[in-house]
Amino acid sequence: MDRQTDDEVLDAVGPRLRALRRDRGITLAGLAATTGVSESTLSRLESGQRRPSLELLLPLARTYDVPLDDLVGAPRTGDPRIHLKPIRRFGMTFVPLSRRPGGVHAFKMIIPARPEPLEPTPQTHEGSEWLYVLNGRLRLVTGERDLTLPPGEAAEFDTSLPHWLGSADGGAVELLILFGLQGLRAHVHTDPHRPGQARPDQGRPDQG
Template sequence: MDTETEAILDAIGPRLRAVRTSCGLTLTEVAERTGLAVSTLSRVETGHRKPTLDLLIPLARTYQTPLDSLVAAPATGDPRMHLRPHRHASGGIIVPLTGYPGRVQVFKHVLGPREPRLRAHEGHAWLYVLAGTLRLLIGDAEYLLAPGETAEFDPRTPHWFGPADATPVEILHLFGPHGDKPVPRVTHR
């Protein structure tokens, strides 16, 4: 077994103990819920027994957590399959859809009600409304965009965008940090 795999397996026991204690459960309670022996659970948590799928699956169910979070295996394949949403400081959720530093970035935003605060910065922005109504302020102009509508603008002009009312709005946001912008090659009707 290679050292990376060995390190991943060695980290599972302590992770299981941390998850169990954060759930406020004792080994006895987990044993009752999973049908696994207390001694087996203890040996896995202390690293005296290697975890197997027949042990991990009932634990994932009991802890109501994905199996891969218990194992913490390295991400493989397409990084878009391992999206990590996070809360934005100004409110709402942002899901990065690309990870290309210095190139055009793509995000999905779910924006809740918030007060407009105009800001300006370098780059180029393109928005596509997925759901809800987007209120977009660019300088002194105000626009309301419905699902399927887009906006493209230079963010050096003070701007703000968010929901038009108390209902959250979902958008796709393409941002070119160096002024890169989408180049339409085909428009077919």
């Protein structure tokens, strides 16, 4: 890249960091407590008054759980492959298929087999979700609907309605699922110490 392009990349970091923090529902004070970077420095970084440095961006990348390149927004070079790192929550496995900060995130979701299907424990959060069943029989409870989806079927629903995902017959289920940021926090990045989010002891495996 030439010098002008470098400057454009750096100038875009602050607004990107602000948008990402607000999308995640994190305050400057909360971010400062998590990263160890002062609230005033974070504010200047987001407003463009402070140029980003590796020392500032590394703790932010760890907090937001995104690659450093995505946080900066620099053009990608080198290996284009996505290195999959499974995430295990509530007895389920989420395999990330995308790596962009903000927006919609794609995951392969695996619900393990169980001797007996679990009873639904519906939850709510802002946003919407889209899913496609790859293998197994998915039980989807959303609002007053109780549906069974075989392989090849897809569904999209408003997550402000009580909803739950699980196995319809106790067998393993594999599906592709798209989360907005609210759904991503509720399913994948749940922090038991943050107010307003479900604690692991409030949920049960296979809950959606």
